[in-house]
Amino acid sequence: MTSIARPPLLVGCAAGFSGDRTDAAGPVVDTLIARLAQGPSGQRAFLIFETLAERTLALAQLRRRADPEAGYEPLLDAMLRPVLARCLLHGIRIVSNFGAANPRAAARHIARMARELGATAPRIAVVEGDDLSSPEQRALLREQLGARMDGLAVVSANAYIGAEPIAAALDAGAQIVVCGRVADPSLTVGPAMSHFGWRADDWTVLGRATMAGHLLECGAQVCGGYFADPGYKDVPGLERVGFPIAEIEADGRCTIGKADGTGGLVTESTVKEQLLYEVHDPAAYLTPDVIADIGEAQVAAQDTDRVLLTGVRGHARPSHYKVNVCHEGGWLAEGEISYAGARAEARARLAADVLRSRLAGLTLRVDLIGALSLFNDDAGHALAATPDSGMRDVRLRVAATHADRAEAERLGREVMALYTCGPAGGGGVRSTLTPRLNTLSCLLAREAVPVRFEMVAP
Amino acid sequence: MNCITVPLYRAAHGRTGDKGDRSNISVIAWHTDLFALLVEQITPEAVAAQFRHRSPSCVQRFVLPRLQAMNFVLDAVLDGGVNDALNLDAHGKALSFLLLELPIDVPDHLQHLLAGPSGSP
Numbered sequence: 001m002t003s004i005a006r007p008p009l010l011v012g013c014a015a016g017f018s019g020d021r022t023d024a025a026g027p028v029v030d031t032l033i034a035r036l037a038q039g040p041s042g043q044r045a046f047l048i049f050e051t052l053a054e055r056t057l058a059l060a061q062l063r064r065r066a067d068p069e070a071g072y073e074p075l076l077d078a079m080l081r082p083v084l085a086r087c088l089l090h091g092i093r094i095v096s097n098f099g100a101a102n103p104r105a106a107a108r109h110i111a112r113m114a115r116e117l118g119a120t121a122p123r124i125a126v127v128e129g130d131d132l133s134s135p136e137q138r139a140l141l142r143e144q145l146g147a148r149m150d151g152l153a154v155v156s157a158n159a160y161i162g163a164e165p166i167a168a169a170l171d172a173g174a175q176i177v178v179c180g181r182v183a184d185p186s187l188t189v190g191p192a193m194s195h196f197g198w199r200a201d202d203w204t205v206l207g208r209a210t211m212a213g214h215l216l217e218c219g220a221q222v223c224g225g226y227f228a229d230p231g232y233k234d235v236p237g238l239e240r241v242g243f244p245i246a247e248i249e250a251d252g253r254c255t256i257g258k259a260d261g262t263g264g265l266v267t268e269s270t271v272k273e274q275l276l277y278e279v280h281d282p283a284a285y286l287t288p289d290v291i292a293d294i295g296e297a298q299v300a301a302q303d304t305d306r307v308l309l310t311g312v313r314g315h316a317r318p319s320h321y322k323v324n325v326c327h328e329g330g331w332l333a334e335g336e337i338s339y340a341g342a343r344a345e346a347r348a349r350l351a352a353d354v355l356r357s358r359l360a361g362l363t364l365r366v367d368l369i370g371a372l373s374l375f376n377d378d379a380g381h382a383l384a385a386t387p388d389s390g391m392r393d394v395r396l397r398v399a400a401t402h403a404d405r406a407e408a409e410r411l412g413r414e415v416m417a418l419y420t421c422g423p424a425g426g427g428g429v430r431s432t433l434t435p436r437l438n439t440l441s442c443l444l445a446r447e448a449v450p451v452r453f454e455m456v457a458p
Numbered sequence: 459m460n461c462i463t464v465p466l467y468r469a470a471h472g473r474t475g476d477k478g479d480r481s482n483i484s485v486i487a488w489h490t491d492l493f494a495l496l497v498e499q500i501t502p503e504a505v506a507a508q509f510r511h512r513s514p515s516c517v518q519r520f521v522l523p524r525l526q527a528m529n530f531v532l533d534a535v536l537d538g539g540v541n542d543a544l545n546l547d548a549h550g551k552a553l554s555f556l557l558l559e560l561p562i563d564v565p566d567h568l569q570h571l572l573a574g575p576s577g578s579p
Contacts, residue, residue, distance in 0.1 A: 054477075054540060226473070232573050233471060269471060269486065272525050276484035278475030280531045282520050298524045311524065329541060365544035374552040378537040378544050382511040399544035438541045441478070 007040040009195045012245040015049040016219025022078040024243045027259035029083040046191040049096035050217045058326030060100035061156040071102030085117040099178040111457045125169035129451035130181040132157040144442035153328040159321040159449045162288030166190025169453035183287045188213030206290035207314020208252025222274040224264035237263020257306045266305040291315040320443035329438030331408035335415030335431040338395045345391040347423040362400040369395035460566045467558035468572040474554040479539040481550045487526040489571040
């Protein structure tokens with residue numbers, strides 16, 4: 001361990017995805033302020049917002065194309081404005097990937113917001129290097145992905161970069177760090193590296209902080225959000241579920257809790273669900289910072305809504321960054337119609353047969369909402385094996401995808417035609433046509449991805 | 459030994475995650491003493507059979523005794539994943555509840571550890 005003696009670090013999370021609740025940060029910041037007032041001197045607190053999913057960045061890139069000043073988290077203002085002045089006043093620093101496809105524009109927006117709130121101009125850093133859209137980088141990606149790249153309308157190409165530039169920006173005095181595509185746990189690892197002075201190859205502590213970040217990165221999910229199942233997993237006050245706060249020790253151990261005065265709960269069960277969320281081999285959770293290992297991890301409830309995570313290990317980080325390339329993927333057509341009353345399901349199934357015949361050339365997915373939809377499969381094996389259950393209120397949903405817009409549009413017209421040409425009594429037709437994004441992934445040597453931070457204000 | 463057969467959700471809970479066309483589903487025992495039953499009965503083969511209509515190309519199981527949990531990783535069950543699937547639930551977020559419908563045999567002396575209202579199936 002190289003960590004110097006420092007009091008535990010507090011990291012609160014106020015968003016787990018783009019579009020998360022915008023009133024989450026208030027109670028987290030109130031709690032951080034109270035803890036700082038009671039805590040040891042030298043204690044620090046951070047607020048993180050995690051707002052990027054697999055496709056979010058491509059969507060942001062499309063918005064930036066339409067407006068050069070757009071392309072960052074659309075809810076940035078709504079998420080940050082309620083707490084920005086208090087964070088600056090109380091020394092709570094903010095780290096987020098809400099820069100998405102345009103971290104500099106996000107930083108300008110935050111600087112403007114601070115002015116409007118009458119706060120002292122914050123020192124804002126942007127982290128860059130994840131965006132791989134320069135011609136040289138495209139050529140590198142072509143080397144990795146081969147002919148699959150040819151002819152594709154590429155929308156975005158981003159590397160999942162790590163915590164080092166965040167830590168460097170914080171070491172340089174940034175109060176707010178705006179990132180694009182950094183790995184989600186790195187939002188927590190960066191502050192911990194900076195606070196404790198950890199080396200970038202101290203795998204054990206980085207592994208532990210990574211799993212602390214993993215518990216935080218989905219916002220309310222570790223606090224009873226997405227957990228409730230009445231009678232089995234009851235969650236108090238789900239409508240005002242709180243967001244998490246982790247207390248990270250100098251040796252990387254973490255205690256996960258939640259904002260005071262909020263609903264939800266933090267138990268061994270909620271922590272275990274989140275610990276394994278989107279993990280494959282538990283001994284090898286790959287991030288750009290470290291390979292975290294929860295094979296021997298343990299959780300232990302401390303007191304109400306406080307759970308200690310121990311036993312996490314870390315191994316040397318991968319030599320390559322993961323890169324996601326998003327490209328235009330044709331069109332998704334969807335149509336729905338409902339049938340009710342006697343033999344409703346039989347009529348819905350007949351309508352599906354009509355559509356299958358009429359839409360030759362499109363591979364149709366068919367769901368009977370209320371009978372079988374989410375567990376169903378695109379090929380319809382499950383639906384074919386499921387007998388008519390006599391459902392009296394069933395919504396037929398069909399979907400297809402096609403590269404050509406005109407072909408995809410046929411689906412909506414045929415569903416509409418069921419009004420007069422289909423089985424009896426169908427109603428409530430809705431249809432949509434959505435442009436699709438597809439993704440290719442590859443690995444790129446770290447040396448090919450020059451990451452950096454830059455102070456942009458004041 | 460007398461046993462009753464109950465759905466897995468009375469013995470365990472879980473959550474689904476996705477990356478690309480790969481789904482991971484955790485199965486977490488409600489009680490330490492139920493964990494051995496899960497390891498014995500909720501095998502990769504049992505899970506593969508429950509998802510056969512999704513044609514998984516591979517089902518891996520990782521056992522985590524200290525968490526009384528298992529992690530199942532199912533390849534190619536998301537019909538291409540969030541970008542390609544035509545499913546309303548392209549992430550497959552509902553799939554933990556499909557896995558939790560698997561039947562499990564529980565001996566009499568462990569029945570009091572099962573979750574849910576007494577008398578529930």
